[in-house]
Amino acid sequence: MGLGDIRYEDVIAATEEFRRLGRDTFLQTYGFGRARSYELVLDGRRYDSKAITGVAHGYATGDFLRAGDFSGGAATVARCLSELGFLVEPGEPTGNRAALVERLRNLKVSRGPGNLAPSRHQPLSLLWAMAREVDERPRMIPWPKFRDEVGPLLIEFGLPNAKATPQYPFWHLRGSGLWEVEGIPTELAKKMPNVGVLDAHHPQAGFKAETASLLRDPVTRLDAIATICETYLEDVDRRALFQRIGLSGYTTAGSLTEESTDAAPDEHGRASGPAPRRDATRSVIVRDEALARKVKELEDNRCQICDTTLRYLNRPYSEAAHIRGLGSPHHGPDDLQNLLCLCANCHVSFDGLEIYVDADGLVKATNHARDPYPLRRAPGHPLDEAHFSYHRDLCRINARRG
Structure with missing residues (x-):
């Protein structure tokens, strides 16, 4: 049943x-x-x-x-x-979000000789573990899996010339108060176990239960990711990093995807013949179409950002855009307070994190200079500032790329 x-x-x-x-x-x-x-x-x-x-x-x-x-x-x-x-x-996050962010901002990271930049071993390991939280995978991670997946990540995105030593974050992240290690005998846990001990005893490590509970909240998790990136990974190409570890959902506010085709190219490199087809079974979000019609009616099909009214087939055309995306990892609500009426161009720019709305209701650009101007909103169209704040945090972690 x-x-x-x-x-x-x-x-x-x-x-x-x-x-x-x-x-x-x-x-x-x-x-x-x-x-x-x-x-x-x-x-x-x-x-x-x-x-x-x-x-x-x-x-x-x-x-x-x-x-x-x-x-x-x-x-x-x-x-x-x-x-x-x-x-x-x-769901409301349990525990203290501010304390979590403060601990992340003050990780006990090492600095190599002649290099004042903080080591990226712990920050990269934490982001990798947060990606597991997005996918709702087990919080405790066996040492072999941590070693095999985090090790290459440290080589690819760590400081130049830094050694890939995944055993260090696996063990020393305990100093953050957010991480725990299980499976090492007490007599061997008085100092950091060497790789031989880790290989022999197969311990597990991961976020403490209360930390994992906090990170299940999408808003808290975004704040944590932004804090790590801004504090330790300023010069890292975040788009490439997020794609590598499974956080690519944080590179847009919506669900923009790159289309691909399997059609054979002609001599000019263009796809030829009929478009290919394939069978697929998908789970899709069911949007409330009545809400989409409502926001367009309230705003008279005029874009709230550029004030344009497009026409298509001799009818006004506009798009209902969610401020905080509905799908994973954002899990925004499908309600009127989370909807804007936008033209197609501004919808792409907003979802692509090229523009945002600041706390004063001004539309600004993320990656280049432009004159700010007020977001227009019709009477009777409520908007939740918390959703705009979430969108601004996404812009924070995507504004500077290596």
Whole structure:
């Protein structure tokens, strides 16, 4: 049976049991972890949305689903609960975001002789581990995997002439207070184990549970990535780095992709013959088309950035653009406060992080000088400054490239 069997009263029953047992007992009893993306908000309380949905399914059908029985996220759990009339919001980060950022800004990194630049070993290792959080992979990483994947990364993006020694960040990141190592016998842990000890005992390392919990929040994670890049990786080509480690989603605010073709080229290098086709099965985000129509009506199909009204097939044409992207890794909401009405050109520039809106509502350029001008907004069109702030952080980490 699917999630469509769940009724409003089943969700209420699940939330009542959640309150009665307490969060930790409830999650342990039914085999769930803390919410990674979305929470159910009811009467001022926040509930782990996937756990509530699995238990509500049990009340509806007698089949209590566990975490591995179904997938969570915007297209499943969040959609199910929203359609039943419940408020679903991105999960609030637990712990202290400011303390996390401060620790990242003050890593105990070494400096080589004759080179005042801080070593990139720890910052690059942390970014690599954050990419794993984006993909929701296990936080604890076996030493062989860390060695084989981080080692080449240190050669490619580390300081010139620096040795690739992945054992150093694997062990010394513990000094950040954000990282832990398991599997080294106590008698061998009084000093840094050498590579032979690591190879022999197969330890694991990764973010502490509370750090991983903080980094599951997309806003906190972006702040952490921007802090590492600005503090330690100023001269690194971030687009190449992000592509290399699996953070390429942070190079745009939307979902711009490069199209490719398999058609055979002619003598001039052009693709010839009919466009090729291939079968594909995809999971796509379901956007609320009514919201897109609403923002275009409010703004009268005029671009809020350049004030242009395009025409196509003798009709006004505009595009509904999300300020904070819907898909991974941004996980923005599909609501009116996260939507702009833009022309096609400004939509591409905004998603491509070439322009942004500052805290005073002025449109500015990221990578070149231009005169700022105010973002136009129609009466009755609310916009959330938090989404603009998120977009500005994306521009921060993409503004300077090596």
